[in-house]
Amino acid sequence: MEISLSELKKELLEKTQNIYSDNEAKTIFVWLIEHYFHATSKDFLMDKRVSIATDTFLKYQKAISRLIHGEPIQYILGYTEFFNCRIQVNKDVLIPRPETEVLVDWVVSDVQQMHVSDDLRIADLGTGSGCIAIALASQLQNPVSAIDVSPDAIKLARKNAASNQVNIGLQELDLEHLYDMKGRPDIIVSNPPYVMTIEKEQLETNVIDHEPHIALFAEDPLYFYELIFKYVKRHTKVKYVYLELNHLTADQVAGLFRSIDHDGCQIRKDMRGYKRYLKWYRK
Ligand SMILES: C[S@@+](CC[C@H](N)C(=O)[O-])C[C@H]1O[C@@H](n2cnc3c(N)ncnc32)[C@H](O)[C@@H]1O
Incomplete structure (x- = not known):
């Protein structure tokens, strides 16, 4: 069958208008047509008609109905x-966020500027899909390892490392037992x-209903930071x-690390102006 991309886009925007803004729906549309019809945004701008097999179109329709249900x-x-x-993702792992790319970028640019940096071992704690560790290993020569408490996350991170052709030491480990970390x-x-429980109401329902709560919520918002702090202190x-x-809790976390070394602590804000990233170094 032959279909018009602009008609498909109109249909998607109408069907998802209660869930997504026009801009979000447009981005999603491009992802969908690339994935299902191997069409590009340029094809759409030229209002190309694409010829597709019926079963592919049924898959596309199924994807739309999952979108409508907030997935x-x-x-x-x-x-x-x-x-x-x-990065492959499934219900066992958090969807990697663009703001986390900023953290990776900070590490990559710092390590690239360090002299004799290649031997420095990097560990990603709470790796989920493996996105941070894989991005670092793909950019740097350094040995990279990663831990997560979820065996399913570790399984997927391993798959992602292989498909991105990087070597990462992966270990199923609770941050509470960080002392058992290999290397x-x-x-x-x-x-x-x-994310604190009191912030739950501010989250989008598609996040709460679909992403793993173990990856999102911390009953005590300082809990994981304190575990990392204790390890680093020792x-x-x-x-x-x-x-x-x-x-x-950015200032409280900074306070912990400043108690080890005051001057080596730096906080950066995200695009919305919120304190989002911390870098600390031992002098
Ligand atoms: C916010 S997600 C981050 C995932 C990934 N690093 C990213 O940036 O997209 C936090 C991760 O910590 C893991 N996690 C939760 N509790 C943990 C614990 N006690 N020990 C180790 N990892 C834990 C979750 O399984 C999840 O993968």
Whole structure:
């Protein structure tokens, strides 16, 4: 059958108008036509008609009905893009966020500027899909390892490392037992669960209903940061720490690390002006 891309777009915008803004729906549309019809946004702009097999069209329709039920597009397609890496995602892992790319970018540009940096071991704590560890391993020569408490996340991170052709040491481990982590890192990177229960109502329903709560929520918002802090305080081999933060507790987290070394702590804001990232280094 032959269909017009502009008609498909109109249909998608109408059907998802209660869930997505026009801009979000337009982005989703491009993802959908690329995935299902191998069409591009340029094809759409030229109002191309595409010829598609009926079963492909049925798959596309099924994807639309999942979207209408609030399922994130990344889970429907089964992947997302993160720092130029294709990362498979499923219900066991958080969908990698663009703001986390900023954290990765900070680490990459710092490590690239360090002299004799290649031997520094990097550990990603709470790796989920493996996105941070994989992006770092694809950009840097350094040995990278990662841990997560979820065996299903570790399984998917392993698959993602293989499909991105990078080598990462993956370990199923609770952050509470960080002392059992294999290999002592020089650099720690982490985007731990940091959404407080009181913030639940502010989250979009498609996040709450579909993404794993173990990856999102921390009953005590400082819990994971304190575990990392205790490890870093004791293991003086750790020279750098990069963390993604909840802006509501950013100052408290900074306070912890400043208690080890006051001057080496820096906070950066995200695009919305919230304190979102911390870098700490041991002088
Ligand atoms: C916010 S997600 C981050 C995932 C990924 N690093 C990212 O940036 O997209 C937090 C991750 O921490 C993991 N996690 C939760 N509790 C943990 C614990 N006690 N020990 C280790 N990892 C844990 C979750 O399974 C989840 O993958």
